[in-house]
Amino acid sequence: MVKAKQAAVLEKCPTGIKGLDEITKGGLPKGRPTLICGSAGCGKTLFSMEFLMRGAMEYGEPGVFMTFEETPEDLAKNFISLGFDLPDMVARGLIATDHVYIERSEIEETGEYDLEGLFIRLGSAIDSIGAKRVVLDTIEALFSGLSNAGIIRAELRRLFHWLKERGVTAVITGESGDRMLTRYGLEEYVADCVILLDFRIQEQISTRRLRIVKYRGSSHGADEYPFLIDERGLSILPITSLGLDYAVSSERIATGIPKLDAMFEGRGFYRGSTILVSGTSGTGKTSMSATFADAACRRGERCLYFAFEESPSQIIRNMGSIGIDLERWVKKGLLKFHSARPSLYGLEMHLVTFHKVIDAFKPQVFVVDPISNLSAAGTPSEVKSILTRLIDHLKMKNITTYLTDLNHFGSSLEHTSEEISSLIDTWLLLRDIELNGERNRGLYILKSRGMAHSNQIQEFLLTNRGIDLIDIYTGSGEVLTGSARAAQEAGEKASELASRREAERRLREQERKRNALETKIAALRAEFDVETEEVHLMAKEEQKRQNVLADDRLEMAQLRKGKPSAPRAVPTKKKRERRVK
């Protein structure tokens, strides 16, 4: 059966374990044994139990659980802890269990033997329910139960071969040994797929990790993946399981602060984007988060608020002091607080808590205040990997994420967030501006992907009616805030008034001058008019005199019996003389 498939692409057997099928690209090799190894308490048994249960419940593949360590009663209890009712599943023929008990002190060995009994038991269990999956947990007990290791090794080789021939997908667990994956070198027999589980404690916080050591004939994720165990079984968190292929929204949502909206083209943030507000303590990060949450609830959206520093009632009380009533939203069921100390549990557990609460509450807006506290629960690279996965998850669901980040005094404001800055779409920075013996808050936009945004530093005021932003004083080459800004503005107002008065005075003077000038002009014009009049009169007199003279001449000519003169009234002397000639 397996042999026939070898030419084709390796068939996979989905485990149903969250995340594992993604990193193994489909599951465990179908019809072949897989070795799960790790130290005590790393979750081997749980892994194999879940593999079997999910197979039976979700993929219709009954399974056989052969345990060498636990009694059927203990086994049933373990299954219950994952929410599976083992006796019920056994009764329904989905699972068969067999507890192999080997007590060395009760067994005497003499002469040749083989492990055919084990084969027969396994075979009969498989046949009884038509099993497709088999778990052997842990077969190494044979080595401690029987003394003839040579026989065991030969029989194990035969067993794995036999399992392959039967075409069952088998999971074999094995305890880690020194410099070997397993104490008795089981990896030597299981050549197809080996998965290593690891359980580490760093700085009092435990982390479980999973690594695929080998997977013959298949590509797989090679990293160490953190995983965790909760009441729903194992969850492996592959960072690469979520690609960067989510759809984005171009819808814009208000920030809750009208002036801040104005800084983003007057329209606020993109829906589904990731917003980071960073600043030192006391710069108003929580107030901004609360304002944003309040704005979301006003729109009738659901908001999930993760508080890592304060209890919900404290936040509600404090925000009441700046005129934000969050309690009514809590009562309406639009706002949900989730408070926890970051050191309460490891990072992976935090991530799972995030996922669980998000999936349950289905918010449109998600606030974490502050994310920097998570760094107390892990190394920066771990925090980054957690946040990347969280943000990817939120983006997939188009949830607007609002994170705050506490910077430390003295360090560069941008520094602490460096590792996550690439994940952030819109980054607001709140900073102290210390000047003239007072501390004021300033806000500016460090970056905002995909939209025009203001480059101005705004003064950030917390009033009893919420947050207000004021244009900072940037006149005459200096930046002033707070009372210095107010003083400067008052001084400016005074000098402006004075100069306005001066200008008015000048205007009035000019007006007076103009009036004087116009009077003068009028006088001159009058004088001129008189003169003109006179000139006209004189001209008329002259005309009259000329006419009279002409008449006289005409008269004289008539008297001299000359030609009657042309109708030309006033011929010049010369012309007249020429004509006469």
Add this chain to the structure above:
Amino acid sequence: MKTDSPAKGKKEKTDATKEIWNLRLYVAGQTQKSITAFANLKKICEEHLAGKYRIEVIDLIKNPQLAKGDQIIAIPTLVRKLPEPIKKIIGDLANTERVLVGLDIRPISG
């Protein structure tokens, strides 16, 4: 495949108890090891428990479900059901000394 040996042995042996020894031999088909084991067992019983033993041979190929009850993994396995406590000996029973120790039978003295 039950082989009840005659319980009326001729030689009274040293065993202190009068009870019947109930022995079970698990085999898987007629393999060489199984045949050897049965022969060895028969011989030892005849020598030491004549007349007060019963051997039950169980072929797991015919009755695979019986393997679970006695926690059989190795073949052949000899189980001493009675007298209590249950004892197990695995292997072809070639080493008589060890079988006697395993079954808690004191060897014939003298």
